[in-house]
Amino acid sequence: GKWKNKERVLIFSSRGINFRTRHLMQDLRTLMPHSKADTKMDRKDQLFVINEVCEMKNCNKCIFFEAKKKQDLYMWLSNTPQGPSAKFLVQNVHTLAELKMTGNCLRGSRPLLSFDPTFDKEPHYALLKELFIQIFSTPQYHPKSQPFVDHVFTFTVTDERIWFRNYQIIEEDASLVEIGPRFVLNLIKIFQGSFGGPTLYENPHYQSPNMHRRLIRLSVAAKFREKQQVKEVQKIKKKGSKVLIEEDPTEVVFETPAEEKPVEIQLVKPESKPIVKDKKKPRKIQRKKQKKLFRTE
Amino acid sequence: MSHRDAGPAQFWGQACAPPYPCKDGLKQCLSEFKQQLAWVERLDVTSGQVADPVSQSASDKDAVDPENDFQREMSFYRQAQAAVLEALPRLRKLQVPTRRPDDYFAEMAKSDQQMQKIRQKLKSKQEAMERSEKAKQLRAMRKYGKKVQTEILQRRQKEKKNMLNAVKKYQKGLSDKLDFLDEEQTSSQGNKKGSANQRIKKGPNAKRRYKNQKFGFGGKKKGSKWNTKESFNDVSSFRSKVAHNKGPGKGGKKALNKRPGKRARQKMKSRAR
Numbered sequence: 001g002k003w004k005n006k007e008r009v010l011i012f013s014s015r016g017i018n019f020r021t022r023h024l025m026q027d028l029r030t031l032m033p034h035s036k037a038d039t040k041m042d043r044k045d046q047l048f049v050i051n052e053v054c055e056m057k058n059c060n061k062c063i064f065f066e067a068k069k070k071q072d073l074y075m076w077l078s079n080t081p082q083g084p085s086a087k088f089l090v091q092n093v094h095t096l097a098e099l100k101m102t103g104n105c106l107r108g109s110r111p112l113l114s115f116d117p118t119f120d121k122e123p124h125y126a127l128l129k130e131l132f133i134q135i136f137s138t139p140q141y142h143p144k145s146q147p148f149v150d151h152v153f154t155f156t157v158t159d160e161r162i163w164f165r166n167y168q169i170i171e172e173d174a175s176l177v178e179i180g181p182r183f184v185l186n187l188i189k190i191f192q193g194s195f196g197g198p199t200l201y202e203n204p205h206y207q208s209p210n211m212h213r214r215l216i217r218l219s220v221a222a223k224f225r226e227k228q229q230v231k232e233v234q235k236i237k238k239k240g241s242k243v244l245i246e247e248d249p250t251e252v253v254f255e256t257p258a259e260e261k262p263v264e265i266q267l268v269k270p271e272s273k274p275i276v277k278d279k280k281k282p283r284k285i286q287r288k289k290q291k292k293l294f295r296t297e
Numbered sequence: 298m299s300h301r302d303a304g305p306a307q308f309w310g311q312a313c314a315p316p317y318p319c320k321d322g323l324k325q326c327l328s329e330f331k332q333q334l335a336w337v338e339r340l341d342v343t344s345g346q347v348a349d350p351v352s353q354s355a356s357d358k359d360a361v362d363p364e365n366d367f368q369r370e371m372s373f374y375r376q377a378q379a380a381v382l383e384a385l386p387r388l389r390k391l392q393v394p395t396r397r398p399d400d401y402f403a404e405m406a407k408s409d410q411q412m413q414k415i416r417q418k419l420k421s422k423q424e425a426m427e428r429s430e431k432a433k434q435l436r437a438m439r440k441y442g443k444k445v446q447t448e449i450l451q452r453r454q455k456e457k458k459n460m461l462n463a464v465k466k467y468q469k470g471l472s473d474k475l476d477f478l479d480e481e482q483t484s485s486q487g488n489k490k491g492s493a494n495q496r497i498k499k500g501p502n503a504k505r506r507y508k509n510q511k512f513g514f515g516g517k518k519k520g521s522k523w524n525t526k527e528s529f530n531d532v533s534s535f536r537s538k539v540a541h542n543k544g545p546g547k548g549g550k551k552a553l554n555k556r557p558g559k560r561a562r563q564k565m566k567s568r569a570r
Contacts, residue, residue, distance in 0.1 A: 005338050030406050084326050096407060099418045106397065107404040113341040114380030120343060123323040130331055133341045140338050146403060149340065149388060149395045154377045159363035167377045172396070174347075174381040176374060179406065192326060200322050 005139035010054050010080075012038035013065035021065055021073055023095040027181045028063065030096070031166070032136065033108035033144035035063075047076075047195040054080040061135050062194075065090075072209045075185065076195065077131055083193040084200065086128060088162075088185040089209065101180035103168030105151040110138040111166075112152040119157065124190055124201040128162070129155075151179060160205040161186050337391050342384050346375035458513075465514045 011029055013021065017040075029035050036057055041050070041064075054062050064076040073093070078085030094101070113136060119129040136153055138145050154165045162185040167176040190201040207215075361372045388395055405412075466472050500506060538544035557565070 005334060079330065084330060097411065099415050102415050102419070104405050104407045104412060107406045110340060112380060112384050113339070114377050115341065115343040116376065117343060117345055123320045123327065127323055127327045127330070129341075129343075130327060133339050134332060137339050137341065147394055148397050149384075149393060150397060152377050152381055154373050154380070156373050156376055158361065158369060158372075163369075163373060165373050165377070167374070169381055169385075169395075172385060174378040174385075176377055176381070190323070192322070200319070200326060 001141040003139060003141040003143065007034055007061060007134065007137075007139050008057070008059040009035045009061040009063060009135055010038055010057055010059040011035045011063045012053075013040055014067060015040045015043055016070060017065060017067040017073070018070065020093050020095065021067060023097060024093050024181055024183065025065060027096040030107060031105075031111070032138065034138055034142055050076075050078075050195050051080055063135065064195075074188075077135060078194045079131065079134070080194050083197055084127065084131070084190060085194045085197075086131060086190045087188045089188060089206070090183050090185060091161075092182070092184045094180060094182045096180045098180060101178050103151075103170075103177035103179035105168050105179055106146040106148060108138070108142075108144050109146040109148050109150050110140070111136065112149060112169075113137055114152055114154045116156045119155070124187075125157065127190060127200075128187070152176070160203075336387070337393065340384065340388075342380040344376065344379040344383055346372060347378045347382070462513050469514060471514070 009032060011025055011032075013025055017025075029037055036059055038053060038057065041053070050062060050064060054060070060080055062076065062078045062080050064078070066074040066076065068074065073090040075088045075090050076085060077088070113133055115129055115132075119125045132155055149169075151166060151168050154163075154167065156163045156165075164181075164183050164185065166179045166181065168179045169175075170177060186206055187201075187203045188206050189199050189203070191197045192200050361368055363369055385395055463472075467475065501509070536544075
């Protein structure tokens with residue numbers, strides 16, 4: 001048949017990505033035959049430059065990976081000339097090469113896309129669903145594609161995030177094996193334009209990774225500070241403002257001091273006391289002797 | 298990389314200001330963005346999950362605890378399964394092939410090398426498990442074998458003891474049945490005073506019986522020939538003629554064979570010389 005649906009997706013990244021992100025990008029390029037690659041974008045350039053890059057490559061969709069602080073990975077999904085676009089925080093990345101992902105699929109085969117019913121309930125999810133469909137589905141009769149449908153991408157909304165999984169269809173009775181990759185998308189914002197423009201939606205549940213790390217540090221610091229405070233309070237209590245009680249004149253009334261004894265100075269050493277044996281208390285030696293007597297008797 | 302908003306959005310007459318979700322703006326954007334493509338181009342399925350036969354909770358997805366990894370992954374799996382079950386018949390109707398024929402060789406997403414590595418890992422895991430299972434079984438069997446062996450040895454000792462006791466009893470004349478040879482153990486125990494005095498069931502004292510059982514019928518080694526009442530009163534071997542020296546001699550006295558005394562012999566000797 002003829003290839004009519006001319007979708008092309010540009011997949012590339014900024015500088016400063018780590019190996020996992022690089023592998024994820026390569027995996028996406030492998031799985032999507034309608035994708036194109038590009039060199040890393042310099043950080044100095046601003047985001048709307050990407051639109052020009054896409055135009056040069058004749059692509060109408062874009063997946064852009066942005067790495068910040070060598071820790072956080074952000075992903076932009078965009079429809080390039082007019083928008084809309086969405087920015088996500090990517091977490092929990094597992095690539096195709098992991099040995100626990102045992103499935104395999106044809107290179108360039110067309111995927112089934114499976115969505116959660118939640119995607120139909122909210123308008124922002126509906127918009128995201130449309131974006132995902134247009135980006136991830138391989139056009140029919142694309143020259144690099146294989147005609148069979150042997151794997152399925154799942155997008156699920158759990159815990160306010162979008163979970164992505166890729167399964168291989170082994171049998172017609174829907175027994176599946178995971179191929180990979182897998183990642184979790186945390187929506188930040190949806191823009192009306194491509195890489196810019198007015199904000200259509202902001203995710204209230206999103207917490208930036210910086211904020212997250214800051215909160216953790218604060219909680220640890222708060223614990224420590226609490227301990228210190230408790231210690232200080234205890235110290236103060238110990239020192240205590242010792243309350244001065246005034247002298248009570250009526251206390252002395254009933255005091256009767258004892259008679260004074262005459263001071264006797266001893267000049268001669270006193271006689272030594274005679275040692276009186278306590279006969280009632282059996283001394284050890286005596287006891288032994290008693291025992292012996294008993295036996296001979 | 299700042300993306301400055303171009304002021305509050307103006308959507309076809311409506312302002313879109315924070316707090317952001319302005320649903321009308323989103324809907325209009327979606328309607329503009331949406332492509333009208335045939336389903337076969339998109340291949341998207343929105344479905345719930347396949348009913349879990351093992352699930353205890355109700356089949357609503359809100360029960361899935363995102364922290365529980367296994368439950369979460371199973372929910373994703375079931376969602377994919379539902380999608381596949383829905384989509385494959387549709388594809389078959391549209392005559393889109395879904396099964397790869399066995400002779401169709403093409404490049405796969407993962408290289409053969411990678412698949413080999415995966416297979417190796419799985420195999421090694423399985424082998425490790427099998428090994429541990431075998432070791433466990435061996436240990437259990439050894440324990441059991443030891444137990445059985447000790448039991449057998451004890452049984453043999455017991456049998457030997459019983460056999461010896463039975464033999465002793467027979468020797469002492471307590472039981473005149475040779476039943477023990479037929480490997481039948483009689484449980485009756487006679488008493489030492491002879492089988493003539495067959496006591497009825499009670500037999501000896503319970504304490505005596507217990508001690509007999511425990512220590513056997515050994516008793517004193519020499520003491521079997523006693524002057525007991527019976528042996529004293531037993532006059533069956535009395536011969537009056539022998540006792541009174543009145544019987545016939547045994548073919549005359551052996552006068553011929555009577556040996557002369559010492560003196561007589563010496564005299565004979567000296568006379569002979």
